[in-house]
Amino acid sequence: MKTGFRVFLAAFIALGASWCGFVLAPVLQLGTEKQTTVLNSSDIYPEQRPGAATLGLQVYRANDCAACHTTQVRQDGVTCQISLTSLGKNEPAEFKKFIASLLELPQFRACSNSVTAEFQAWNGELPETVTNLDADEAGDMIQHINAGGCKAEVQVVATGADIARGWGSRRSVAEDFLWDDPVQLGDIRVGPDLANVGARYDLNWQLQHLYAPQSLVKNSAMPPFRFLFQVRKIGSTPSPDALNLPAAFAPPAGYEVVPTDDAKNLAAYLLSLRADVPLYDAPFTREIVDTNNP
């Protein structure tokens, strides 16, 4: 036992260091996360979930939806666009010359080629959008353009594969998960990301998709969650909640499919998943959430 203390000390330091890195540091960094306001507005974000949605989070957890779905959008970069809305009294040809003279300035050297290419085939049609600028270039250029009597505005656009897929307008940030207990980020994408699924579809779609995914998304790999629904004989009056299913998925005549409380709560939770507002941490001005993409 001569080395006992030394072994203990080494183990203590090794475990203590990882505890500091994996537990203490994140708590210090994000443990005091609070509600924030939406960019350029006084709206509070994120709002507390309605009760049904809070219960639905537990249904989401019980069915292990996070095994196949993530709820985090990734973002690779950010870019600024200038959207030209009015030329004032200038002629398009003059404006082209003006832009060409601007591009000789040293601060526009980096974007000069791409902007020239964008104006190559331009015939004066408005609005014209100049893409792929960084914040400094866009800010400088817009000042010159406005000084020339034209009207233009800067758009901040998040870029990345997830955003191109229409899964969100910006990356996910810590605030998005403020009301999640537990947070279910997920790490495998067998199905699409759900961070904005509430913004993409309505209640009827969510319920029908839970009961029969293939009726809405062809060749979907998602198993139907029929046990969240009740197939029952239509009573004296049909239930107002009954799903309106296409013939191939409909129950036999005289029967109806009614969602249980679990299904309604889960759908409410899915509808509450919408991280589609700009925040200080993740600014954007152009919405890219795709309402047609599953």
Add this chain to the structure above:
Amino acid sequence: MSDDLKNNAPAPENESPGEHSTVPMWIFGLLLILFFAGAIYFDDHSGWFNPQIYAPYQSAEELENYQPKSGAAEMLAQGKKSYDLICAACHGPNGEGKLGQAPPLAGSEWVNAKGFKRIVEIPQLGLNGPVTVKGQNLDFPSGMPPMGAQLSDADLAAVLTYIRASWGNKAEAITADDVKSVRTAVAGHSAINGEQGLDAIKE
């Protein structure tokens, strides 16, 4: 002889080879390079542990640059730029004015008055003669040249809006359309003649 043999004999080995071999220098070199690369990566990607900095933003300054500006905030920023460049030389960086050169703008009743015609006409046409500001009768021998005549409608509107929203002033914003309407109405007029001239402008 026996002494020679003793001296030439190999030194006794009291350690087996390999056990105490020194660490090769290239490992130290590799560690240094890794440490250097790690430090650069940390500098680029940590955001200095600021909980608001996420990739792809690398620093608070960069994130600030990408904040979309609301229309009003952008107008004020633009107005401040032009004010500092053009107006501040005489009216002072904080609108305090300069004795014998320019009256104060901060708290001035002319600036905070309702309506936009008077305040647009002054920089558009220029102003001669004494004027009473904050109860003081101030005389400015050289008057004010038409400093705003060269600015675009939007720029002049931004400067005036900035003046009307700064240093304790609280008056409504001026739009580019306001400026335009006044400009067409007073095109060709000569400089405003002191306080009578200002009073003659009907809002």
